[in-house]
Amino acid sequence: MTPPNPSILTRIVALVAATLLLALGAMMLVTFRGPPPHARPMMPGEAAALLQGSAAPAGSWTVTRYLSDRMPAAEPDQLDDPRGAAHIAALMGLPPSDVNLLRQRPPMRLDDPDRRMMMQAEPGRMMLHGAFLLARRTRDGWQLVQARQGANERWYAITLSLMAGIFILLLLPAYWVARRITQPIRMLADGAANERPERADPLPLTGPPEVRAVGAAYNQMRARIADYLNERTAMLVAIAHDLRTPMTRLSFRLEALPDGPRAKAQADVQEMRAMVTDLLDFMRGQGDPAAHIRMDLSAIVATLADDQADMGQDVVVTRSDRAVVRGDAVALRRCIANLIDNAVRYGGSARIALTVANGRATIAVEDDGPGVPETAIDRLCEPFYRGEASRNRETGGVGLGLAIARRIADDHRGRLNFVNRIGGGLRASILLPLDD
Known part of the structure; x- marks a missing residue:
């Protein structure tokens, strides 16, 4: 049974479909099975422990501690969160006036309901994202803790590794399919570039149907060229050969001419013989070589x-x-x-x-x-x-x-x-x- 031989169009469509399916599968794998793209937020209890100095920052958080004689004012990209500060003060057993919290302003409109919900969340459900500044009043001034959330390097490393692996997995079958498609085309180009196509061997009819059709047409053209050249060679050889007989008769008849005209006419006949001989040699050389x-x-x-x-x-x-x-x-x-x-x-x-x-x-x-x-x-x-x-x-x-x-x-x-x-x-x- 002859194995199926899909067309070039079918192969390209199948390759593109397989690529899209693999890419979609990789995206779903990263989305549902991989780690989150960012580190987890900080809970109020962890922020209180940081402010007390009883715990180190967890995950990818970066913390800076310093003292100041006054409480820093909120920057344009910060929001004052008194409810969150009061919750952290309660966890530390301090009055609300001794704790201040400046949170990073969310990238939302002022009238965004999601932002209002985040800022009005219950204290027990509060989470700190991005960056914040937490301050505590002491006898020496304000003790400040500035925290910033870093990127999740593990998530990026896993994502990039998966992307590189998928690229390699897609590259190998793509190269194999492209080679199977282009190899018959390259053979056809090499055959067409042959200076003597009529002497070249017929091209093997392999590859997709379109390439096999072009190869069959090329073989037919090569056969027609060979037949045409053979017919032309045979005709010219026959004409050149037949010219020798009348030229020989003409040479004998020239003997009756006077010496002067006879010499010139004999030279013309000799030149014609040389032309016929060269033509025969040239045309005979078009045949199969020895x-x-x-x-x-x-x-x-x-x-x-x-x-x-x-x-x-x-x-x-x-x-x-x-x-x-x-x-x-x-x-x-x-x-x-x-x-x-x-x-x-x-x-x-x-x-x-x-x-x-x-x-x-x-x-x-x-x-x-x-x-x-x-x-x-x-x-x-x-x-x-x-x-x-x-x-x-x-x-x-x-x-x-x-x-x-x-x-x-x-x-x-x-x-x-x-x-x-x-x-x-x-x-x-x-x-x-x-x-x-």
Whole structure:
């Protein structure tokens, strides 16, 4: 039986509902099972004991004792409570005139009935809250006791601990739910960011229904792109292949022309053949890559340099570190050869350096040519683009050599870079990961 797979909306609603329920439960727990938010009030008997000095303050009350030659007058935030003073005097066995009580003014309106009830409460039910000043007449003057009620640190500590615990308990399932929601979306984003989606594996259809629907649509789109590219490649390869036959017949017929026109026509046919060959190589490279094997790049570089030197080209290897990579030997040879051919064609020479650093092999090909305008460097690898705009046969090429080189580098998880050298010339480099 397939387990239920709720939608993203259902998961988010469930997460919010669970969060609210837990928060409500925590509030009820603190309200009904926790200690009160403030310390308990002081009873008149405890105030009398404080005034007599026979007891220490209880709970969070802070008491200050001092003598004064006169009874302090009530401050704006204080109220004179003669009934309470008389009750405390009776508990101490003193006349009411010897005891005075100043209580903290409640934060209420003067006509508030609750305040009147508090001030008119029976003496036996009187309780002292907040802060008060209690005075007793002695032979040396007035003995004053100023008391202030502090906050209940225990209540705040328990409340904050519960809040922190609930936050952690909510954070863990929230992270788990968010990860379950976002992981398929991240896989979909990674698949969409693939430079060659038609070669990528289909995405697994996991996660919420919305994500699975998007993944299925992406897989269908990937399949359609692959079919379109295959059809386009097959069509272009067939056209390029079929062009060879009429060009061969045309070459034979050109033999009947005079020497001058025949040479120019033969050159045009030769250029067309080169274009067809490059196009076939480029389009065939769009198919499935060959199996990758371990190889030493230094051997390929040395062989290519020797072949160019045998043809009279100024090609020299200035450095050749041992660099073992995994790839298609034929394709990598074509990639490096295209860079060398480009350097010889436009710069007249090529200096090749193979270095290894940070787990990568770098093949740098430098020439002494005029370089490339900075605005054109990013377009060098575009199919059929040439930095030399005249397209004459002296400089050769149809603009596919560097495009083929970049495709091969991409297929080997590498990168192709171009930069103008200081003092003139172009530096083309291929970065390939080493095989561990």
